[in-house]
Amino acid sequence: MTAARRGRPPAGAETLSLHRVLTEALALIDEKGLEAVSMRQVATRLGVNPMSLYNHVQDKDDLLKGVAGLLLAKIEYPEEGLEPRVSLEALARSFRAAMLLHPTAAPIVLTRQLPPEVILRPIEAVVGPMLAAGLSPQRAVHALRATLAFTIGTLLREVNVAPTVGVLGEPNVARRQGELEATGLPATAAAAPYLARMDHESEFEFGLALLLDGLFRFRT
Amino acid sequence: MTAARRGRPPAGAETLSLHRVLTEALALIDEKGLEAVSMRQVATRLGVNPMSLYNHVQDKDDLLKGVAGLLLAKIEYPEEGLEPRVSLEALARSFRAAMLLHPTAAPIVLTRQLPPEVILRPIEAVVGPMLAAGLSPQRAVHALRATLAFTIGTLLREVNVAPTVGVLGEPNVARRQGELEATGLPATAAAAPYLARMDHESEFEFGLALLLDGLFRFRT
DNA sequence: GGTTAAAAACATACGGCGTATATATTTAGC
DNA sequence: GCTAAATATATACGCCGTATGTTTTTAACC
Numbered sequence: 001m002t003a004a005r006r007g008r009p010p011a012g013a014e015t016l017s018l019h020r021v022l023t024e025a026l027a028l029i030d031e032k033g034l035e036a037v038s039m040r041q042v043a044t045r046l047g048v049n050p051m052s053l054y055n056h057v058q059d060k061d062d063l064l065k066g067v068a069g070l071l072l073a074k075i076e077y078p079e080e081g082l083e084p085r086v087s088l089e090a091l092a093r094s095f096r097a098a099m100l101l102h103p104t105a106a107p108i109v110l111t112r113q114l115p116p117e118v119i120l121r122p123i124e125a126v127v128g129p130m131l132a133a134g135l136s137p138q139r140a141v142h143a144l145r146a147t148l149a150f151t152i153g154t155l156l157r158e159v160n161v162a163p164t165v166g167v168l169g170e171p172n173v174a175r176r177q178g179e180l181e182a183t184g185l186p187a188t189a190a191a192a193p194y195l196a197r198m199d200h201e202s203e204f205e206f207g208l209a210l211l212l213d214g215l216f217r218f219r220t
Numbered sequence: 221m222t223a224a225r226r227g228r229p230p231a232g233a234e235t236l237s238l239h240r241v242l243t244e245a246l247a248l249i250d251e252k253g254l255e256a257v258s259m260r261q262v263a264t265r266l267g268v269n270p271m272s273l274y275n276h277v278q279d280k281d282d283l284l285k286g287v288a289g290l291l292l293a294k295i296e297y298p299e300e301g302l303e304p305r306v307s308l309e310a311l312a313r314s315f316r317a318a319m320l321l322h323p324t325a326a327p328i329v330l331t332r333q334l335p336p337e338v339i340l341r342p343i344e345a346v347v348g349p350m351l352a353a354g355l356s357p358q359r360a361v362h363a364l365r366a367t368l369a370f371t372i373g374t375l376l377r378e379v380n381v382a383p384t385v386g387v388l389g390e391p392n393v394a395r396r397q398g399e400l401e402a403t404g405l406p407a408t409a410a411a412a413p414y415l416a417r418m419d420h421e422s423e424f425e426f427g428l429a430l431l432l433d434g435l436f437r438f439r440t
Numbered sequence: 441g442g443t444t445a446a447a448a449a450c451a452t453a454c455g456g457c458g459t460a461t462a463t464a465t466t467t468a469g470c
Numbered sequence: 471g472c473t474a475a476a477t478a479t480a481t482a483c484g485c486c487g488t489a490t491g492t493t494t495t496t497a498a499c500c
Contacts (some may be wrong), residue, residue, distance in 0.1 A: 007494020008448040015448075038486060049450045053325075056448095061488065069344035094440040099262035108251060111376060113329055114383045123385060123415070127407035140407075149373030150366065152382055157365070162372055163334045164365075175286060183340055187347035187360075188245055188476080193245075194361035195343070207366035228477040235477075258457060267465020269479050271459080276477095280458065 004049065016048060018056040022066040029105045036131065039063075069118045070107045074098040076191070077125050084133035085216060091125055092151055094206055103159045110152050111161070143215045150207050158200045166198030173197045224269065236268060238276040242286040249325045251288070258281075286330045289338045294318040297345050304353035305436060311345055312371055312428055323379045330372050331381070353436065354368045363435045370427050386418030393417045 009015055026043045032041075039060055057063045071114040072198040075098045085106040123144070130140035156162040167176050181189045188195065197206035229235055245262050252261075263270040267323055274348045295318045298310040319326040343364070350360035376382040387396050397416035401409045408415065 002452060005494080006450045006492080008446095008496065018234065019370050041486080042487070051268050052449055054488075084441080088350060106316075107331070110385065111327070111381045112383065113380055116385055117404075118409060119383050121387060121407060124405040124408045125413050131407050131410060137411040138414045141411050141427045142423060144372065145374075145377070145386075145423050146430060147383075148381075149377060149423075149427060150370040151373070152376065153369030153371070153373035154365075156372065157369060158334055161331045162369075163329065163339050164330065165336055165339060166365075179336065183344075185340060185344040188340060188344045190351060191347050191357040192308075194358045195347075195497065203362060203365050205364045210366060210434040211430060213428075214434045224479060225465080226463080226479045230466065259459080260457070271480080274459075352463065392496090402496055 016046065016052055017058060020064065021056050021063065022070055024066050025166055026070055026105060029108075030102055033104050034107060037064075064112070065114060066106050067105060067116075068114055070113060071098060071102060071105060071109050072118055072122065074101055074116075075122060077121075077209065082129075084129035085212060087129040088147075088212060089208065089219065090125065090145065091122075091123075091129075095122065095151060095154060096204060098157070099155050105125055106155060106159050107161050111155055130215075135215070139215075143211075147208070147211050150211060151204075154200070154207060155202050157198075164198065165195050167196065168198055232410075234265065236276060237239055238286065239415065240266065241276050241283065245283055246290055246322065246325060250322055253324050254327060257284075284328050284332070284339075285334060287325060288332060288334055291318060291322060291325060292334075292338055292342065294321055294343060297341075302349075304349035307349040308346065308367075308432060311342075311349075312367065314341055315342065315371060316375060316424060319375050320378070326375060327378050327381050328421055330376055336372060349436075352400050355435070359435075363431075367428070367431050370431060371424075374420070374427060376426050377418075378424075383408050384418065385415050387416065388413055 010141055021042065023104065025037060028045060029037055030039055039053055040050045042063070043053055053063070057066065068194065073086050075091075076094045078087045078094070082090070085214050099109065126144050126147075127137075131137065136142060157164050165180065169172055172194050177192045180192035180195055183189065241262065244265050248261055248265060259273055260270045262283070262293060263273055266394075273283070276350055276378045277286065284357045290357065295311075298314070300308045301430035303312070318328065346364050346367075347360050350363055351357065357364060373382065377384050385396065385400065387393055393416050400415055
């Protein structure tokens with residue numbers, strides 16, 4: 001282990017950058033999980049002293065906000081001029097897909113207050129079609145918040161950061177179903193085959209359709 | 221600072237218990253916030269060595285699960301025999317109210333997988349009325365998951381653990397509204413007065429009614 | 441071209457954290 | 471009475487975030 005250079009690196013040298021820090025942090029999360037993220041681990045992977053990160057990031061929370069921005073940047077926006085309902089469905093699905101590209105990192109976006117500049121574009125992309133569909137601004141905001149709450153809640157469950165009795169994988173499902181039937185709770189037992197099994201995709205589509213159907217039934 | 225007793229305490233002495241550990245942890249969260257919770261802090265408040273907690277709790281995560289149980293135990297269940305829709309509304313409101321009794325602790329419940337024994341009762345209380353209303357078990361489970369996802373998402377926003385542009389308090393609202401109008405994004409600017417302001421209560425009721433209306437429109 | 445302020449890296453160190461391990465004391469059951 | 475279990479403390483390890491200070495190079499200015 002040779003001692004590392006100690007001053008500002010010479011002109012041509014590869015240098016640290018905010019982008020390198022953020023992408024390395026995201027890679028670390030993908031590989032080792034959210035809880036493995038530490039300033040020291042990120043620095044080690046970059047071959048750099050931990051304190052060097054602070055030249056590009058205010059603190060650890062700031063770093064995580066940056067990673068959140070990386071994730072949100074992966075949302076793909078539908079083309080202009082589609083039917084409002086089609087645009088909204090596409091957006092919701094694209095948001096979900098973007099989060100599921102990095103499931104273990106998703107809670108960074110979903111459970112954090114983010115600076116306006118990083119969420120304004122998605123908001124505009126949702127409110128636009130809602131107004132175009134004839135919803136009042138007030139109702140459009142209510143609708144945005146209801147669908148976003150549902151989507152966040154669904155995604156958190158999907159990445160195992162929410163309470164649920166459902167499980168994935170056949171052997172687990174069968175075992176859980178048996179446990180539920182053995183509780184003696186009548187409704188729980190009756191619904192056990194469905195409570196035990198989880199199908200994120202269809203649950204997301206079910207709730208999304210439910211909300212959008214309701215919103216577009218009367219466009220006040 | 222006299223040296224603390226070192227062995228098992230004598231018979232009559234006040235002794236530690238799981239319940240004391242959990243309630244002290246909850247009190248600490250209420251006073252100092254979630255991030256202030258550490259085994260050492262809880263132990264200090266109990267006048268006890270940190271390692272003593274491990275006689276009652278497997279590890280820190282287990283302690284937090286226990287606190288989650290404390291919170292869920294504060295749900296008040298509606299009486300039997302009400303109209304299904306009335307029961308479901310009461311339950312959703314009661315769940316929300318229970319979480320808002322300890323807003324800073326709520327994320328422990330909302331962003332964690334919990335053991336079945338602690339969530340079975342609420343589940344039964346939701347699925348029961350849904351089946352009573354004529355929903356199929358499959359649809360009842362979908363309905364449970366959709367409303368729960370929405371409720372969790374709404375509550376996380378309410379306790380500042382979710383992305384949003386809305387703010388509370390008049391001066392903040394006015395400032396944020398100005399910022400939104402200055403973005404140049406047309407829909408965002410048009411909806412700025414509503415985007416800037418947050419009204420958790422009415423947003424919760426709006427989404428809840430939207431979901432339940434849809435669910436009860438056709439009872440398949 | 442020399443001077444100087446800013447930039448970008450490293451070095452050290454502090455106080456906190458969760459908890460593994462070992463030990464002491466008392467109790468409860470046989 | 472003996473012994474195992476229960477309940478407490480003591481010590482220590484390896485992490486963590488980051489405050490503070492130092493070194494080296496660059497870039498801007500005269």
